[in-house]
Amino acid sequence: MSPAGWEAVIGLEVHCELLTATKLFCGCRNAFGDEPNTNVCPVCLGLPGSLPVLNERAVEFAMRIGTALNCEIRPSVFHRKNYFYPDMPKDYQISQYDEPINVDGWLELPDSTRVGIVRAHIEEDTGKTTHVGGGGRIHDAAHALVDYNRAGVPLVEIVSAPDIRSADQARLYAAELRAILVASGASDGRMEEGSMRVDANVSVRRYGSDEMGTRCEVKNLNSLRSLGRAIEHEIGRQVAVVESGGAVAQQTRHWDEAKGVTVALRSKEEAFDYRYFPEPDLVPLAPDRSFRQRAVAGMGPMPAERRRRLVALLAGEVSASGLDQVATVVELDLDGLVAAAIEAGIGPALALARTANEAAADAEGTRHLDPGAYVKWLRMENDGILSATQAKAVLAELLDRGGDPAEIAAAKGFEAMAEDSLVAVVGEVVTRSPAEWERYCQGDEKLAQFFIGQVMKATRGKASGKAVVAELKRLSAGA
Amino acid sequence: MSLSGVSATALSLATDVRSGTIKATEVIDAHLAAIAALDGELNAFVHVLDGAAREAAVAVDRRVEAGEDPGPLAGVPVAVKDNLCLRGAPTTCGSRILEGWSPPYSATVLERLVDAGAILVGKTNMDEFAMGSSTETSVYGPTRNPHDLSRVPGGSSGGSAAAVAAGLAPLALGSDTGGSIRQPAAFCGVVGVKPTYGTVSRFGLVAFASSLDQIGPFARNVADAALLFDVIAGHDPLDSTSLDRPLVQVGPCLADGVAGMRVGVLAELVDGVDADVAARVHEAAEALAAAGAIVEELSVPEVRYGLPAYYLIAPAEASSNLSRYDGVRYGLRVEASDVAAMNSATRAAGFGPEVKRRIMLGTYALSAGYYEAYYGQAMKVRTVIVDAFAAAYRGVDVLLGATTPTTAFPIGAKTGDPLSMYLSDVCTIPTNLAGHAAMSVPFGTGAGGLPVGVQVLAPALGELQMFRVASVLEAAAPPTPAPSPPPQGSGGGVR
Structure with a gap:
């Protein structure tokens, strides 16, 4: 100034x-x-x-x-x-x-x-x-x-x-x-x-x-x-x-x-x-x-145009910090990966955030990834198969050694919990903490974090936070 | 007193070497002997390539014995001006600042000569960095005119002109920025050609004024000059100003005559020159008319502005081209306290007074606040001259005039008066500004029996008609006295 x-x-x-x-x-x-x-x-x-x-x-x-x-x-x-x-x-x-x-x-x-x-x-x-x-x-x-x-x-x-x-x-x-x-x-x-x-x-x-x-x-x-x-x-x-x-x-x-x-x-x-x-x-x-x-001939679109295209793809799901993320992925030449992920059905906010943060930390490595593998990796978190923490660990391995994201996750023991066993664990946790459950059902959503923590503890981190929240919502709706 | 060595023509030597009638080694030995005998007086060479020349001649003879054809210049000794780079040989431009420098590469023209079977016999003396009209500004001292040792050979390619005139080599290369081939050719009674700009590659020619410089041949007759021109002309991808278009070989057309050709006698290149020189130009015009040319007198007043424009443009380019001689990478270095002081000390010690004068002129002409009035104005004049020539050439095929205002002047006569020295190029400069072709052909003598040159000017790429005219003039010319007497035994078996 x-x-x-x-x-x-x-x-x-x-x-x-x-x-x-x-x-x-x-x-x-x-x-x-x-x-x-x-x-x-x-x-x-x-x-x-x-x-x-x-x-x-x-x-x-x-x-x-x-x-x-x-x-x-x-x-x-x-x-x-x-x-x-x-x-x-x-x-x-x-x-x-x-x-x-x-x-x-x-x-x-x-x-x-x-x-x-x-x-x-x-x-x-x-x-x-x-x-x-x-x-x-x-x-x-x-x-x-x-x-x-x-x-x-x-x-x-x-x-x-x-x-x-x-x-x-x-x-x-x-x-x-x-x-x-x-x-x-x-x-x-x-x-x-x-x-x-x-x-x-x-x-x-x-x-x-x-x-x-x-x-x-x-x-x-x-x-x-x-x-x-x-x-x-x-x-x-x-x-x-x-x-x-x-x-x-x-x-x-x-x-x-x-x-x-x-x-x-x-x-x-x-x-x-x-x-x-x-x-x-x-x-x-x-x-x-x-x-x-x-x-x-063969010269691709310039950054300003690429930012515009990406913002359009984000379809309104972009905040002020999202604009910074857009600028980052374009500057690092990672916008193609974000676009590919969104077009493959990955949530735009997730695709943008992971690329602008975790992937951007090793932009050079990310640019050399197979786009298919990158999208596959995002999809595992997007679909609740991996937690955010797990997804980050899988990306680190992917950038380090390459390979298939699903196999990396499996090798790390990050295999998705079967839906029945997750339902059982969530049920147990809820039963063990009736007071917290009562407050959650009355609308105190902050307690979701408490239950996620409990479930993670019980499953040693294998559960997806997203899946836990979904189950909590299902249970409370029925309560 | 005057001097001469071997008199055989390049064409006859090449023919005899190719047919095995004579050996290239005999040819080179005869010429090296002539150089040894005569060059002490002439000072035409600054560096004789005895060893390399003899080796090259041996190689040519082997090829002939093996049934191969070494090329159109087989075994022909060629002297080259010392501003042409030859790998591993000293290349000094007659300057102290390049003392001891040998280029790691050869000029395109020299590669072409070697490919054509020629033998490079030595590097010839020149005015320092080709700046001069008398070959007196060289660090190696003046070259003398073989027709009169008390007189200059002209310049700046005086060493090449003198070497050819004296029979030290049948052919030579020079460079012509404002007349540096044609003017010494006229003074020494030989043929000198300034080709169209862009016809001969400049790659490996140490630059004086890049937009004006052009390499060209010296020979004792028109056919030999044509032979050399046909070898050196042609596109070179290493020179961006080299013309990329098919060239016509001039050699086969020399006998075509001038019947029906339109010749303009250029008033500005006749009026005001010495009477003996003007008389030869008029006789030359009559000879062309007698051979069937349509001769008229014409005037292109704009060419009078050539000299002042040239003395802004050429020094301006030179001031930039000569910046690189700074003591950092090669040549002379005079040590001093810091880089700037070393640059100054080196240049002060390495350049002679004429080079310094032109660097200062050129630097001034390009300076902020003066550019438009000097360099800019000179470039406009250049365009005016180009246009004026173009108009003249709508009516005629070639122009005729004097090559020089006078015959060869005594050594030392003009060294104290740069302006009068500059005026000796007044007839040749306009061609360089226009980028056209011109050549000087010996045509009789002037006062004191000194050679006179008549100049044939042609438009860009007009070499064919120019050489045809030159050929007719040569046939009609009053005999030019050969420099004589030839010293005993200098020619050996080759005369």
Whole structure:
């Protein structure tokens, strides 16, 4: 939250690496974590005389992202962005400037607000510098090592409009964008591996004002958490500057995760003049309609659409917390399982809750489950064959070792109690506690928990709570 | 004093090697001997590939003995400009900053040459990073003109032009960004071809100005130039600006003549050049008319804007292309306290004054606040020139003009005056801006008996009509004196 009377204006610039097999302009492998300087060649090392050749797959992925972000996809031109940096082999970056491939789109957050997308353009990544020896930081390191494996890896840079108003919303935007990138198949969106990197442009203004304050760009945001913390801090810093009569200076600032503060890197006066000009080694990019159709063919619905579809399936059985659960299962790409379960007749609330909670705790494992087994597992609880506790134990085993849910339940001794024996146990328990039974029959439903507990004790947890309640209701109706 | 070595043509050498009449090893030995005898004076080569060339020649001879055909350039020595990457061989662009660097890969054109049976004989001297018109800015010192050792061979491909003129190699490759093949060809009395942009792969050509650079042949006659052009032209998937369309081989069409062809004598490339040069252009036009061409005079005033536009666009691209020489990965490194200081110290020590001048010009032209007025404006002028040429070519098939405003000038005459040096490319630059083809053909001599080149300009992919015109001009040309006398024994059994 911004300090009282103040509003933050935030735009995010997100770089995402594309999931191409090879780099943007050469045939080197695009892979994370390989031995340094093994995925390199004359082109991505920028050796004299080498020339770039555009990777078609990267263009397809960029088009997928543009489509997923509701952008206009246009003929585009590559430019050179010139500045000296040791991990940039040519000392210029091939990027797109005033004629990017994707423009004017929008992204819908789970709460249905829209954030504008100014552009989403293609560019090449740089290498990676590691400062070693001395203090290990840029200013006091003994020397630097450069790994060019990442140099030339294809990126799409997605620039949002300054439509974001809080640190929370910025986090939501980044999470939603990540889900969209994953759903489009273009990127894995892994912030921890640097395949999705976020910079935040932050300014503040008096609430109700239409003017834009002076903005600062905050870099080094390596997780959703640091994104939120850094923006929160930067808003506070800027408000404090203005409230104490100062003026915010236009700067690039670095987020120091350990200290929890942003630190000035360079000011507007020190900003680079990138001397953009059209890249003469590449021809303008004007893919025809059929190329674009091929590029987006097979791309599934995006998260916002999937949330809408799931809410429709839930048919009114969705509370406010249910909406959060919907967002969770979609973000984790588990919504297909929920839909499959509901269509197979599982209670929507149960299917959603189990998927958003227990299954979501191991989303990766759940995504690899056979959907049939998953539905079968839900059905056992849905039909009262397993108690909630038992169902959770069966899921854990299922995720751990795989197999058939019914067999796992049987192996654990969770075989459903025959209806007659359950009736007998419930009858016994009721008889043993006449006072409680009297109160239950007079409408004190809280006592159902008491009886369930008694039955569980008697059956050593084999009974289904649901079945117990059903029997209690049957008995009380007859009483 | 002047010099010459082996005089045999590439076509005759290739024919004789393929038929087994002569051995490739004899051919290369004769040329290596000529280089050993003459290059001390000329300084055409910065690196002679004796060992590798001889091995390649042995391999060619083995193939002939085994009944195979090594290809159209079998056993023909080819000299290559030192801005073409050859795997494992020094490639310096005449610059200190690339001292000691050998590329781990070869340029596409060199692969094509080797596949055609050619023998790469050495790397030739050039103006540093191809920036110059006299081959005087090289870190290896100036190359001398074989026709007059006190004069420049032209540039920037002066080493290649001089090597061919002096008989150190029958063929050579150069690169032409604003005239760097045609201008030295004219000064040295040889044929020099700037092909249509995109016809010859640039992969492995160390870039000067990427949108203007094009590799092309040097030869002592038009047929040899055609032979080399036909080998190096063609699509290359490694060069995105390479044209992907079927090319017509020019070699078989050289004798087709010019009857009925429409030739425009371009006023802007004749008026204002030295009288002796202009006279040769008019004689060339008369020779074409006599051979049945329809000759007219015409004017394309817009080409006058070529020079100023070029000196914004080429330095702008160069300033970016030459950024990578930063001391981090290869070539020269001058150690300093931090990376930025190391970059500066390396570049200050590694680049010569002309390269620095153009980097500064180009950086300025692209800077925020100046881009529109300089680079942006120059690109508009470029479009204007393209359109003006297109209009002219609606009425004629080729254009004719001088290649250079003067004949070869004395070494040192223009080194202190960059502007007058730049003006020596005034006739050649418009073709590069348009991306068209043009070639220089020796046509008699000017004052002092120095060679004069006449330039044939053709629209994009107009090489066929261009070579046909060149062939007729060659046949009609007054004899160009061979650099002489040949030193004793330099030619061996091969003359």
